[in-house]
Amino acid sequence: MPKISERAIEMPSSPIRKLVPLANAAKERGIKVYHLNIGQPDLASPGKGLEALKNIDRRVLEYSPSQGFKSYREKLVKYYESYNIHLSADDIIITTGGSEAVLFAFLSCLNPGDEIIIPEPSYANYIAFAISAGAKIRSIATTIEEGFSLPKVEKFEELINERTRAIMICNPNNPTGYLYTRREMNQIRDLVKKYDLYLFSDEVYREFIYTGSPYISACHLEGIEDNVVLIDSVSKRYSECGIRIGALITKNTEIRKAVMKFCQARLSPPLIGQIVAEASMEEPEDYSREVYDEYVERRKCLIDGLNRIPGCYSPIPMGAFYTVAKLPVDDAEKFCAWCLTDFNYEGETLMMAPAAGFYTTPGAGKNQVRIAYVLKKSDLERALFVLKKALEAYPGRVMD
Known part of the structure; x- marks a missing residue:
């Protein structure tokens, strides 16, 4: 059988999507998954755009x-x-x-x-x-x-x-x-x-x-x-x-x-x-202003909540809707996978993107995750609570 290309072998898996099969399996077991792994906003698209699509x-x-x-x-x-x-x-x-x-x-x-x-x-x-x-x-x-x-x-x-x-x-x-x-x-x-x-x-x-x-x-x-x-x-x-x-x-x-x-x-x-x-582009300016204000609130909710969890640290992001956070774990990729395969709290868990996939330097970002604050505040608050419980239960927890 012919071999695939060297380029294909070198191509990395997406840190944002590579754990999707584990998340899907968790959902099939009836577990609710809070998706903090991907920059997919949950806010409505502009009405003018949706109207154009329908017509x-x-x-x-x-x-x-x-x-x-x-x-x-x-x-x-x-x-x-x-x-x-x-x-x-x-x-x-x-x-x-x-x-x-x-x-x-x-x-x-x-x-x-x-x-x-x-x-x-x-x-x-x-x-x-x-x-x-x-x-x-x-x-x-x-x-x-x-x-x-x-x-x-x-x-x-x-x-x-x-x-x-x-x-x-x-x-x-x-x-x-x-x-x-x-x-x-x-x-x-x-x-x-x-x-x-x-x-x-x-x-x-x-x-x-x-x-x-x-x-x-x-x-x-x-x-x-x-x-x-x-x-x-x-x-x-x-x-x-x-x-x-x-x-x-x-x-x-x-x-x-x-x-x-x-x-x-x-x-x-x-x-x-x-x-x-x-x-x-014809949408009134109110749309952009409301979206912006919502992300301001979500950012505060996430960063304040993260930095209150023992052992966690995130600098304050100045733009976009992501942050890279340090967690008290031995290996963030193992932890993110474990959250989907071995852990749930009251039928809920969360999905994050291991930050090592955003580095090319070997070993960099090993205890970091990227989190997208694209969920409504009530979901972010619950996801943070579930994260706290996951860190308390994780066997590879590391404290300074």
């Missing part, structure tokens, strides 16, 4: 343009303008989710063997997309003790060599919720300019910044306009993960021409998804 009047569900509908891209220009990001519709390419935008950026800008510097922990699928493109991730460590802030510029320069092609950031960050400061963004800008690197910037959580600090987009950085590729998606801001609509944005004409070749090869982004996303 599609096409007789043929046709291919859309490979770059995406121009009417949608023109509306996005106005949306980005509200964040002081000045674009034309031609700077925007609609993709099948933000995931495809990352993959196409890597495929268009990187050669096999090229290296990308990414602060860790980082969104796990970046690793998968780098493997798909034949590129290598060089991780620069951030620590939970320092709130996941960026290290000094010298640490970056230690990793830069003749194969270094890009830096990638997620801002606000998934999985940590960290928000990069103006100083940190300027530091990255100077590195990109000095070494003529690409800057891939995933900014899908810009709506969710809780500190009053300014949102500094990669597109705000002067002097590196042609080096920047911005990644975006409607999945989080509209609670529309399933329509799979993202965007790749760049001022660099050559990158756009290259990306369009991959876009044409996959034919078109989702037709129905674009219809829903474009309609969602």
Whole structure:
């Protein structure tokens, strides 16, 4: 029998979804599972988008343009303008989710063997997309003790060599919720300019910044306009993960021409998804304000509750709707699996994402989990109570 590819062997399992079979088995046993593992909001999608979905009047569900509908891209220009990001519709390419935008950026800008510097922990699928493109991730460590802030510029320069092609950031960050400061963004800008690197910037959580600090987009950085590729998606801001609509944005004409070749090869982004996303942009501002206020409350509920559990620690996330928390366990992956296979409290348990899967450094994040605060407050409070009970019962509990 022929062997599968080396690329397939190297591809990691998703830390977000790898325990799904265990969660499904728990549910089949009648156990309620609180899903804190995945960034799937439980808030309603915009009414305008849902209305457009229900009232599609096409007789043929046709291919859309490979770059995406121009009417949608023109509306996005106005949306980005509200964040002081000045674009034309031609700077925007609609993709099948933000995931495809990352993959196409890597495929268009990187050669096999090229290296990308990414602060860790980082969104796990970046690793998968780098493997798909034949590129290598060089991780620069951030620590939970320092709130996941960026290290000094010298640490970056230690990793830069003749194969270094890009830096990638997620801002606000998934999985940590960290928000990069103006100083940190300027530091990255100077590195990109000095070494003529690409800057891939995933900014899908810009709506969710809780500190009053300014949102500094990669597109705000002067002097590196042609080096920047911005990644975006409607999945989080509209609670529309399933329509799979993202965007790749760049001022660099050559990158756009290259990306369009991959876009044409996959034919078109989702037709129905674009219809829903474009309609969602007409939703009154009250929608976004209510969603934001809800996440503010959920963040406080989760972080306060976590830090009251003996042995647990989470820094306060400044954006997005995730946190990385340290637990008093010997191995977070074993603990997360145990919660689904061996534990329940009054017929309930919880599912979290082991944080080791968000690191490339062996052994890093072993006692950490990523938690998404995407459930209503009453469910978060109950999940925290169940977590406390699980930690009390876990045989591999470790106390400092």
